[in-house]
Amino acid sequence: MMNRKDEHIKYALKYQSPYNSFDEMELIHHSLPDYDLSEIDLHTHFAGRDFDYPFYINAMTGGSEKAKAVNRKLAQVAQATGLVMVTGSYSAALKNPQDDSYPSKKDYPDLLLATNIGIDKPYELGVQTVDEMQPIFLQVHVNLMQELLMPEGEREFRSWKKNLENYATKMPVSVVLKEVGFGMDLKTIQMAHAFGIKTFDISGRGGTSFAFIENQRGGDRSYLNEWGQTTVQSLLNLQDFVDTVEILASGGVRHPLDMVKCFVLGAKGVGLSRTVLELVEKYPVEQVVDIVNGWKDDLRLIMCALNCKTIADLRNVDYLLYGKLSEANKKH
Ligand code: FNR
Numbered sequence: 001m002m003n004r005k006d007e008h009i010k011y012a013l014k015y016q017s018p019y020n021s022f023d024e025m026e027l028i029h030h031s032l033p034d035y036d037l038s039e040i041d042l043h044t045h046f047a048g049r050d051f052d053y054p055f056y057i058n059a060m061t062g063g064s065e066k067a068k069a070v071n072r073k074l075a076q077v078a079q080a081t082g083l084v085m086v087t088g089s090y091s092a093a094l095k096n097p098q099d100d101s102y103p104s105k106k107d108y109p110d111l112l113l114a115t116n117i118g119i120d121k122p123y124e125l126g127v128q129t130v131d132e133m134q135p136i137f138l139q140v141h142v143n144l145m146q147e148l149l150m151p152e153g154e155r156e157f158r159s160w161k162k163n164l165e166n167y168a169t170k171m172p173v174s175v176v177l178k179e180v181g182f183g184m185d186l187k188t189i190q191m192a193h194a195f196g197i198k199t200f201d202i203s204g205r206g207g208t209s210f211a212f213i214e215n216q217r218g219g220d221r222s223y224l225n226e227w228g229q230t231t232v233q234s235l236l237n238l239q240d241f242v243d244t245v246e247i248l249a250s251g252g253v254r255h256p257l258d259m260v261k262c263f264v265l266g267a268k269g270v271g272l273s274r275t276v277l278e279l280v281e282k283y284p285v286e287q288v289v290d291i292v293n294g295w296k297d298d299l300r301l302i303m304c305a306l307n308c309k310t311i312a313d314l315r316n317v318d319y320l321l322y323g324k325l326s327e328a329n330k331k332h
Pocket of ligand 1: 008009012058059060061087088089116139141178179180181203204206207208250251252253271272273274275277
């Protein structure tokens with residue numbers, strides 16, 4: 001049987017979301033700029049530190065030979081471009097101390113390395129993860145629908161909030177509460193914020209679907225493949241709270257224009273998984289480095305066309321919504 005982590009990679013690459021919310025959001029172009037292109041500044045701030053670039057390689061893999069090869073390429077790209085790389089869930093290494101599939105600070109001294117753990121893991125395992133990886137922040141993922149769809153998944157969830165409270169109040173590094181492609185709602189964020197969590201990656205629908213992945217792995221509930229809220233819809237639902245906490249966005253981000261739309265809706269940073277996975281599968285590392293560096297230039301170009309000097313300025317950009325995004329009407 002194929003390793004579960006390898007199946008995630010295989011089926012993530014196979015899935016093409018039938019709908020991507022970024023396609024239904026349009027930014028209002030500006031014709032009389034205040035700034036030269038060279039003045040545009042990409043730096044951002046979240047999880048207690050400044051970052052030169054507002055996008056990062058989001059959590060993917062670890063725990064197999066294939067994962068090791070993918071992680072090596074991702075780490076090389078991240079180190080060469082100055083991006084943060086978040087590893088996949090560290091759970092495989094917690095189970096197997098011999099595991100060497102995750103990049104280390106020793107091998108990549110200049111890498112901005114972050115890591116990831118499931119909310120089902122008690123605080124002590126989170127501390128061990130941080131001790132071993134020395135990450136700049138720790139993502140704690142919530143993946144309820146994935147667990148429910150996995151035959152071998154969790155069935156007990158009452159510990160999750162208690163675990164989160166411990167992570168929020170005791171962890172020596174910044175903690176980011178992260179979804180895995182289903183979107184995160186205001187109630188979840190307010191509850192976690194009350195525990196002390198300040199930073200959230202709302203990872204919405206539109207790119208990778210873990211419902212699809214689990215259904216390919218033997219599940220028979222493909223009618224749930226499109227479960228959850230899209231990335232743009234999740235951000236729209238959070239507009240009243242987006243400046244109270246730190247929102248990071250991911251899920252279906254394909255290129256710099258999708259990134260900019262997230263910043264307009266208040267995100268402080270943007271994560272990409274599938275898009276970067278596809279690049280490192282297709283192209284040699286040097287070419288991926290060029291593509292990623294090109295994204296930095298393209299972000300500046302788009303910001304110039306919106307008359308914005310900084311990521312924070314993008315908050316003032318007007319936009320149009322079409323289709324499902326303009327029709328959506330939340331009821332309680
Ligand atoms: C993921 N994702 C993920 N998330 C997480 O918190 N821990 C993990 O271990 C993994 N593993 C993983 C493996 C693979 C192969 C993929 C493609 C994704 C989810 C990921 O971080 C992100 O939230 C979603 O994939 C949505 O973003 P994209 O893929 O649409 O850019």
